[in-house]
Amino acid sequence: MHIDLIRSSSKSLPHQISETLSQRISSGLLQQGVRLPSVRSLATTLRVSQVTVSKAYDVLEKRGLIYCRQGKGCFVADPEQTRRQEDDRWQDLYDDYLPRAQLWRNFDYSEVKYPFHIAAIHSELLPLKNIGDSYASLVTQQPEIMATYGNFQGDLELRGIMRDHLKTRGITLNSSELMITSGTQQGIDLVARTFVGPGDTVYLEAPSYTGAIDVFAGRGAEMIFVPTDSEGMRVDILTRMCDQRPPKLIYTIPTFQNPSGVTMSMARRQRLLELARSYRCLIVEDDPFSDLYFHAPPPGAIKSLDSEGHVVYMKSFSKVIAPGCRIACVAAGGNILSRLIAAKSASDLGSPLLTQRAVLPFIAGKYESYAAQLRITLRGRLEKAARLLKLYAPPGVNYVLPEGGLNLWLELPASPDIARLHELAEQESISFLPGDVCYSAETPSRHIRLCYSQMNETDMEEGLRLFLRLLGRFLQVSG
Numbered sequence: 001m002h003i004d005l006i007r008s009s010s011k012s013l014p015h016q017i018s019e020t021l022s023q024r025i026s027s028g029l030l031q032q033g034v035r036l037p038s039v040r041s042l043a044t045t046l047r048v049s050q051v052t053v054s055k056a057y058d059v060l061e062k063r064g065l066i067y068c069r070q071g072k073g074c075f076v077a078d079p080e081q082t083r084r085q086e087d088d089r090w091q092d093l094y095d096d097y098l099p100r101a102q103l104w105r106n107f108d109y110s111e112v113k114y115p116f117h118i119a120a121i122h123s124e125l126l127p128l129k130n131i132g133d134s135y136a137s138l139v140t141q142q143p144e145i146m147a148t149y150g151n152f153q154g155d156l157e158l159r160g161i162m163r164d165h166l167k168t169r170g171i172t173l174n175s176s177e178l179m180i181t182s183g184t185q186q187g188i189d190l191v192a193r194t195f196v197g198p199g200d201t202v203y204l205e206a207p208s209y210t211g212a213i214d215v216f217a218g219r220g221a222e223m224i225f226v227p228t229d230s231e232g233m234r235v236d237i238l239t240r241m242c243d244q245r246p247p248k249l250i251y252t253i254p255t256f257q258n259p260s261g262v263t264m265s266m267a268r269r270q271r272l273l274e275l276a277r278s279y280r281c282l283i284v285e286d287d288p289f290s291d292l293y294f295h296a297p298p299p300g301a302i303k304s305l306d307s308e309g310h311v312v313y314m315k316s317f318s319k320v321i322a323p324g325c326r327i328a329c330v331a332a333g334g335n336i337l338s339r340l341i342a343a344k345s346a347s348d349l350g351s352p353l354l355t356q357r358a359v360l361p362f363i364a365g366k367y368e369s370y371a372a373q374l375r376i377t378l379r380g381r382l383e384k385a386a387r388l389l390k391l392y393a394p395p396g397v398n399y400v401l402p403e404g405g406l407n408l409w410l411e412l413p414a415s416p417d418i419a420r421l422h423e424l425a426e427q428e429s430i431s432f433l434p435g436d437v438c439y440s441a442e443t444p445s446r447h448i449r450l451c452y453s454q455m456n457e458t459d460m461e462e463g464l465r466l467f468l469r470l471l472g473r474f475l476q477v478s479g
Helices: 013-026 039-046 050-062 085-093 102-106 128-141 143-147 156-168 183-195 210-218 235-244 266-279 334-348 353-365 367-392 418-427 457-478
Strands: 066-069 073-076 178-181 201-206 222-229 249-252 282-287 311-316 328-331 407-411 447-451
Touching: 013 050, 039 050, 050 066, 050 073, 102 210, 128 143, 128 353, 143 353, 156 178, 156 328, 156 353, 178 183, 178 334, 183 210, 183 249, 183 282, 183 311, 183 328, 183 334, 201 210, 201 235, 210 222, 222 235, 235 266, 249 266, 266 282, 328 334, 353 367, 367 457, 418 457
Parallel strands: 201 222, 201 249, 249 282, 282 311
Antiparallel strands: 066 073, 178 328, 311 328, 407 447
């Protein structure tokens, strides 16, 4: 079993080992009943003392994540006391380098009737027929596209359309400064693989997007989470942190942040960019939701202020028009972008040309009017969710309605057993995103994320009412 240990970290070695193993357990990479490496073998593999590994195992056992039996070894805790010997055998045969896989688990509830866990838009609101017709036309009239590799950087015409779109948002650049990726998730991964190595310091908002945390954890980064308030990331606290540990990269979702829904003020965006300049580090600005505002447009992108190439900007289009198409663009300066293009070429030889050509007409001609109507519809959905929260949310449950985006971020009172709440919700065919997966370690969280736009209107209202009633019963018993 491979674990990246950062010996210069402020975290002790036993803490790093227990933290990584707990993340593997919670995200399903180590399943219940699997036997862990012996203290001696793991100590040899990691080049640490057996005492170090023993301390890590003791922490995990006290937390109830593993159990140890004299002469038999340590196992991932299984409430049903089931032994999965086949999984154990494969675990012994093939080591991996994955520290966690929460994003994979987040999508693993496709059978529930009320899927509040995925930040997505219901299919009835998306222009799927329009894009589907475009696919069909290309396949029948230009089938040779399916035999063609696209440009590694992305289709030139589509990059031109995206350049024009970004210009209306205050981001002025050339098509040569854009790259098409298979969603922003790939963009984050490419940046991490290109610029982040074991032990590098990456700062993120607390909480942050699970998929980004997975990527940076996979690179062995030292992730440090920065508190947020109603204006977004606390840049004043970040500045003090940077004095102790200079950043290699700062990852932020400044507009309708996922999962909290908070929007960073323009003043903080400017200060964050000044900080990146002073430390000569990169800002990765992830922008999935800025077109989904409900009142006034949000502040301009950090990238719109960037004149020196410190910001790598990522804009998702598939999130808003067709998630299955996996289309986004990455904007960056020449030397940085060229290295990202090289990384992408090694990754997938370029995004599918057919998909790029299929979404191009819609983004070019219909996106703006579609987005305007979608904002109205989603605002109506949010208002209905807000009324239900006002009627049915139990006492002590706090929330702030977002000015845009897709999510509600609820803070529960006291220290509830959210894992148990999750089990009870599943029994009612309801899912939600537990807040603790939005941090790198097993940070206790009293928050849950609910997406109000993933279902049709009737199911959303019915499901939210059922969940809030369940939550009320659960908190009453827990209290």
